[in-house]
Amino acid sequence: MINSSLKQLGTLLAEKKISSVELTQQFLDRIDQHNPEINAYIALDKEITLAQAKAADQRIAQGSATALTGIPIAQKDIFVAKGWQTTCGSKMLENFIGPYDAHVIKQFDTAGAVNLGKTNMDEFAMGSSNETSYFGKVQNPWDRSRVPGGSSGGSAAAVAARLCAAATGTDTGGSIRQPASLCGLSGLKPTYGLVSRYGMIAFASSLDQAGPMAKSCEDMALMMNVMTGFDERDSTSLQREKEDYTRDLNKPLAGLRVGLPKEYFAEGLGADVAKVIEEAIAEYRKLGAEIVDISLPNTQLSIPVYYVLAPAEASSNLSRFDGVRYGHRAAQYDDLMDMYCKSRAEGFGAEVKRRILIGTYVLSAGYYDAYYLKAQQIRRLIAQDFEEAFKHCDIILGPTAPSTAFKAGEKADDPVSMYLQDIYTIAVNLAGLPGMSIPAGFTQTVDGKSLPVGLQIIGNYFDEARMLNAGHAYQQVTDWHSRMPEGIA
Amino acid sequence: MSLTTADVKRMAHLARIEVSDDDAEATLKKLSGILKLIEQMQSVDTTGIQPMSHSQDLVQRLREDVVTETNQRESFQAIAPAVEDGLYLVPKVIE
Numbered sequence: 001m002i003n004s005s006l007k008q009l010g011t012l013l014a015e016k017k018i019s020s021v022e023l024t025q026q027f028l029d030r031i032d033q034h035n036p037e038i039n040a041y042i043a044l045d046k047e048i049t050l051a052q053a054k055a056a057d058q059r060i061a062q063g064s065a066t067a068l069t070g071i072p073i074a075q076k077d078i079f080v081a082k083g084w085q086t087t088c089g090s091k092m093l094e095n096f097i098g099p100y101d102a103h104v105i106k107q108f109d110t111a112g113a114v115n116l117g118k119t120n121m122d123e124f125a126m127g128s129s130n131e132t133s134y135f136g137k138v139q140n141p142w143d144r145s146r147v148p149g150g151s152s153g154g155s156a157a158a159v160a161a162r163l164c165a166a167a168t169g170t171d172t173g174g175s176i177r178q179p180a181s182l183c184g185l186s187g188l189k190p191t192y193g194l195v196s197r198y199g200m201i202a203f204a205s206s207l208d209q210a211g212p213m214a215k216s217c218e219d220m221a222l223m224m225n226v227m228t229g230f231d232e233r234d235s236t237s238l239q240r241e242k243e244d245y246t247r248d249l250n251k252p253l254a255g256l257r258v259g260l261p262k263e264y265f266a267e268g269l270g271a272d273v274a275k276v277i278e279e280a281i282a283e284y285r286k287l288g289a290e291i292v293d294i295s296l297p298n299t300q301l302s303i304p305v306y307y308v309l310a311p312a313e314a315s316s317n318l319s320r321f322d323g324v325r326y327g328h329r330a331a332q333y334d335d336l337m338d339m340y341c342k343s344r345a346e347g348f349g350a351e352v353k354r355r356i357l358i359g360t361y362v363l364s365a366g367y368y369d370a371y372y373l374k375a376q377q378i379r380r381l382i383a384q385d386f387e388e389a390f391k392h393c394d395i396i397l398g399p400t401a402p403s404t405a406f407k408a409g410e411k412a413d414d415p416v417s418m419y420l421q422d423i424y425t426i427a428v429n430l431a432g433l434p435g436m437s438i439p440a441g442f443t444q445t446v447d448g449k450s451l452p453v454g455l456q457i458i459g460n461y462f463d464e465a466r467m468l469n470a471g472h473a474y475q476q477v478t479d480w481h482s483r484m485p486e487g488i489a
Numbered sequence: 490m491s492l493t494t495a496d497v498k499r500m501a502h503l504a505r506i507e508v509s510d511d512d513a514e515a516t517l518k519k520l521s522g523i524l525k526l527i528e529q530m531q532s533v534d535t536t537g538i539q540p541m542s543h544s545q546d547l548v549q550r551l552r553e554d555v556v557t558e559t560n561q562r563e564s565f566q567a568i569a570p571a572v573e574d575g576l577y578l579v580p581k582v583i584e
Contacts, residue, residue, distance in 0.1 A: 303526065327570075344507075345507035414522075432544020
């Protein structure tokens with residue numbers, strides 16, 4: 001049951017072989033058993049969760065179920081959910097109870113899915129290891145001494161340890177794809193603007209995008225059908241026809257032009273990861289894909305550009321946390337200015353403060369042109385690299401991350417080396433393109449642990465159905481995605 | 490260009506984050522590393538390149554100026570640190 005696809009679970013529910021209450025309870029029991037160690041969840045509310053499951057059972061009985069009715073989904077704690085503790089991984093919001101539902105939460109609710117709980121994450125989604133969470137680090141289910149990646153590390157660990165049927169994540173520079181890679185699951189960051197950001201706590205608004213994290217591409221296609229769609233409450237939400245993301249899943253791949261960017265296979269990529277990725281590419285060749293060499297010459301620049309734009313946007317977005325309307329307020333202060341400064345000093349963790357300070361610096365008088373404007377210009381060059389590449393190929397394949405999961409603490413004190421984790425994922429956000437990561441195999445550690453490797457698939461704008469097709473075809477001829485870590489049975 | 494602790498304190502003040510002298514020193518080291526990374530941008534000639542803020546180069550969508558939300562003062566104030574008579578409380582700013 002715990003390894004069943006969303007479609008299989010839907011069939012079991014429809015045929016009344018199991019009720020949503022039973023299914024939900026089974027996952028809640030698993031959470032009770034494993035979460036004290038893995039720490040994938042920040043907030044649980046069994047009363048709300050089981051009430052939703054009960055309502056789903058009634059809906060199924062009435063014959064008005066959708067594909068996800070009754071299915072327990074974990075929600076990243078970045079989404080405001082009515083009546084739920086919503087912390088964004090920060091002390092700043094430790095006592096914040098959501099007064100309304102984010103669009104994504106509402107969409108799942110309308111579909112009849114069950115909210116299983118809120119998952120752990122790097123504080124305000126700033127991190128690649130889940131170590132910046134105020135609520136403690138998350139263990140990687142494949143090797144408990146290693147990080148799950150970040151910032152959607154709790155969602156990734158929850159899916160990997162089968163503590164939910166599927167989960168949501170958000171991705172500003174790789175926060176869905178990198179943890180999906182490190183924990184051995186499938187994760188998709190859609191084209192910017194497809195999923196409403198309403199009620200999704202903002203980090204860098206021109207880059208933030210929510211997406212599914214699940215066991216397979218088929219599961220993600222079903223979730224995309226629920227998550228996407230125009231929402232007038234998000235000024236960047238795109239007005240487009242509703243799509244069925246499952247429509248092309250079973251198309252043959254013959255003739256698909258697959259681009260391999262030479263910069264993604266250059267220095268910096270771990271040899272063991274490279275080997276797994278090359279085997280995956282060979283599999284695509286067998287499926288009939290045509291391999292094309294391409295170049296994304298400005299790849300290296302994506303990190304400096306990102307670390308100007310994202311902190312600049314974050315410093316603006318996070319100015320709302322002033323201890324007045326919501327969030328942490330210091331217990332003692334002299335005057336209003338002192339209240340702001342102390343509340344923010346106490347409420348934010350070290351990495352969040354660093355990024356606010358960098359953002360403040362690059363936006364400050366006299367530096368704007370040299371940093372912010374320059375970064376926006378190079379951002380266009382990066383987007384043009386992809387535009388050129390997609391003249392020669394339909395999708396781009398490469399590694400999601402340069403290495404497999406690293407040890408907790410290994411990079412925690414060195415922000416720059418942590419930032420380099422996202423070298424293959426950040427450019428996709430800057431260009432606003434869709435990108436996903438799917439399990440492509442394992443490397444072995446010296447102490448005999450298997451660590452998952454993620455294959456990244458980058459598509460052109462709005463080409464998610466084709467990417468899911470490419471991922472699904474691979475998942476029909478491989479079984480990496482259905483393997484489970486030891487010790488979670 | 491290199492950063493000083495005075496710069497760190499100035500940024501912290503602009504960002505309304507209190508920092509102690511020790512913190513400023515430790516922060517300086519980490520911020521300098523990040524700024525060094527950012528400096529890589531300066532090697533690129535960007536003359537004449539249009540800055541990009543949105544991938545689809547969209548313009549701001551506008552809506553009719555009509556009421557769309559209902560009053561939810563009570564539920565929003567329920568999560569505020571300090572309120573009284575429907576107002577948010579802050580330290581006295583006007584003598």
